[in-house]
Amino acid sequence: MTNNITNEQKAKALAIISNTNDSKLETHLNACVRCGLCASSCMYYLTMKEGKYIPARKVDLVSSIYRRYKTWQGAMFPSLFHARELNQETCDEMVDSLFGACTMCGRCVKHCSIGVDIPFLVKKGREMLAVMGLVPKTLQATVDAAVNTGNNMGIPTEEFVDTIQWMEEELQDELEDEKSGIFLDQPDKNVFYTLNPREPKFFPLSISAMAKIFYAAGEEWTLSSKYYDVTNYGYFNGNNEEATQIARNLYDEIHRLHGKRLVLGECGHGSRAMRWEGPNYLKTQYDFDTLTVVELIGEYIRNGRIKLDKTLNSKVVTIHDPCNLVRNGGLLNEIRFVVNAAAANVVEMTPYGTDNFCCGGGGGALAMSEYNERRLKIGKIKADQITATKAEIVVTPCHNCVDQLTQINHTYKLGITIKTVAELVADALVIES
Amino acid sequence: MATLEIQGKTFEVDGDGFLTDPSIWNEDVAKLFAEADGITELNDKHWAIIKIIRDNFEEKGNAPMVRTICKETGLKLKDIYELFPLGPARGACRVAGLPKPDGCV
Numbered sequence: 001m002t003n004n005i006t007n008e009q010k011a012k013a014l015a016i017i018s019n020t021n022d023s024k025l026e027t028h029l030n031a032c033v034r035c036g037l038c039a040s041s042c043m044y045y046l047t048m049k050e051g052k053y054i055p056a057r058k059v060d061l062v063s064s065i066y067r068r069y070k071t072w073q074g075a076m077f078p079s080l081f082h083a084r085e086l087n088q089e090t091c092d093e094m095v096d097s098l099f100g101a102c103t104m105c106g107r108c109v110k111h112c113s114i115g116v117d118i119p120f121l122v123k124k125g126r127e128m129l130a131v132m133g134l135v136p137k138t139l140q141a142t143v144d145a146a147v148n149t150g151n152n153m154g155i156p157t158e159e160f161v162d163t164i165q166w167m168e169e170e171l172q173d174e175l176e177d178e179k180s181g182i183f184l185d186q187p188d189k190n191v192f193y194t195l196n197p198r199e200p201k202f203f204p205l206s207i208s209a210m211a212k213i214f215y216a217a218g219e220e221w222t223l224s225s226k227y228y229d230v231t232n233y234g235y236f237n238g239n240n241e242e243a244t245q246i247a248r249n250l251y252d253e254i255h256r257l258h259g260k261r262l263v264l265g266e267c268g269h270g271s272r273a274m275r276w277e278g279p280n281y282l283k284t285q286y287d288f289d290t291l292t293v294v295e296l297i298g299e300y301i302r303n304g305r306i307k308l309d310k311t312l313n314s315k316v317v318t319i320h321d322p323c324n325l326v327r328n329g330g331l332l333n334e335i336r337f338v339v340n341a342a343a344a345n346v347v348e349m350t351p352y353g354t355d356n357f358c359c360g361g362g363g364g365a366l367a368m369s370e371y372n373e374r375r376l377k378i379g380k381i382k383a384d385q386i387t388a389t390k391a392e393i394v395v396t397p398c399h400n401c402v403d404q405l406t407q408i409n410h411t412y413k414l415g416i417t418i419k420t421v422a423e424l425v426a427d428a429l430v431i432e433s
Numbered sequence: 434m435a436t437l438e439i440q441g442k443t444f445e446v447d448g449d450g451f452l453t454d455p456s457i458w459n460e461d462v463a464k465l466f467a468e469a470d471g472i473t474e475l476n477d478k479h480w481a482i483i484k485i486i487r488d489n490f491e492e493k494g495n496a497p498m499v500r501t502i503c504k505e506t507g508l509k510l511k512d513i514y515e516l517f518p519l520g521p522a523r524g525a526c527r528v529a530g531l532p533k534p535d536g537c538v
Binding site: 138141142145152153154155159162163166196197198200201202203204205231267366367368369370371372373399400403406407410 | 447448449450451470471495496498499500501503504510518519520521522523533534535536537538
């Protein structure tokens with residue numbers, strides 16, 4: 001194999017694992033005891049049954065480079081200490097394993113005997129690949145669109161506005177109230193709401209569902225016509241500068257419009273990137289409230305601001321827990337509170353909650369055509385979980401999961417309906433005139 | 434580069450099964466791709482959607498908003514989701530021979 005990795009690329013990549021002030025990085029790079037317990041927690045390994053898919057092996061790709069360049073034992077006796085050169089072959093394996101065979105779902109962390117933060121190290125590996133310019137093209141295209149246009153699908157503002165106005169007209173017809181609306185660029189509102197661009201582009205009914213809930217709650221809210229994108233694929237491609245810029249778009253826009261509460265639309269990684277990572281990217285504390293739309297709906301229910309009739313959703317419903325909102329976001333109980341208030345017949349998958357399996361489309365996988373076949377293969381685990389519940393509706397507060405579940409539904413002929421939480425809640429709304 | 438074989442014909446596609454070279458698309462390709470998705474016959478409504486998507490792509494280089502598809506064809510959103518069960522992107526745009534749109538689709 002020819003080595004196309006330049007010394008400059010190598011130096012940049014090694015700098016990422018050379019920060020001796022980062023105690024978490026140092027600890028986790030040195031922590032794996034190779035017990036193997038993580039193997040059976042990983043969808044890729046469970047499906048493909050090949051050693052390279054074991055989470056510990058993915059971690060080892062990163063830590064073996066660390067040993068080669070940052071420990072004297074690894075530098076002197078590389079084969080003895082399983083230390084690897086950072087060369088073309090290693091990079092090819094890293095791209096294939098860290099981008100192409102990990103959704104960063106974190107299920108392995110729950111099953112790790114000593115609690116190694118495996119997705120954290122996978123992310124470090126991705127950062128190394130990003131500085132070397134080795135991010136898969138399709139994933140980078142999604143980040144580029146967000147950086148260059150303000151949203152990850154490159155939707156021009158006038159087309160966005162046209163769609164919102166169309167949805168607003170339909171909403172006003174349905175509610176028979178001209179005061180209802182989908183508000184754009186309004187300053188000083190209590191709620192600054194955000195969307196996944198796939199909503200305006202292809203699936204706008206979830207926008208009107210949420211508008212209906214805001215209407216019922218008597219909320220003062222707005223969308224921005226320019227910066228409404230809740231996603232941040234910079235969290236996945238490993239380019240922290242791009243992730244920072246994308247987070248800054250929302251941060252600056254909520255300030256420009258003097259919004260009080262940043263409400264993150266139904267998006268797992270976007271919520272995580274903006275809520276937990278954002279202050280680190282931007283090196284600042286937020287001076288506004290940040291919460292997910294699931295928590296906001298929960299608040300409306302508790303405060304009696306909306307009334308729901310759960311018998312309006314009488315079909316069997318199961319919940320798909322998005323990894324970035326449940327295992328890594330703390331929404332386990334809140335999702336259940338909201339879904340059980342909106343549906344009469346809710347059953348759980350096995351396993352569920354913090355031990356739930358990823359949909360298979362996380363970690364940027366949905367955007368990476370290169371690994372489509374693997375994504376659908378591992379999705380079989382989710383398909384079987386859903387089938388076992390006998391549910392007719394799968395509800396999930398993440399548009400990325402919705403898209404993967406739609407493909408799984410089609411591929412494995414599940415015959416289910418997939419809804420966002422807002423759509424389920426809107427169907428149960430009792431609006432008193 | 435992946436290939437997709439449908440009824441003895443081979444197409445160069447990306448990993449998601451979208452045509453690599455949108456310019457080789459024609460109506461026969463659309464029929465074959467649709468059939469691979471379980472749509473056995475493309476009716477007038479399917480063709481109307483496909484035409485809007487192609488026209489938009491040729492004019493602007495990307496997929497139209499679903500708003501444009503509804504406005505130009507007079508179809509309801511519900512109809513579009515029923516006609517193409519995989520949705521406007523993975524369903525209709527793929528049959529229309531477009532590259533896969535970026536983002537969560």
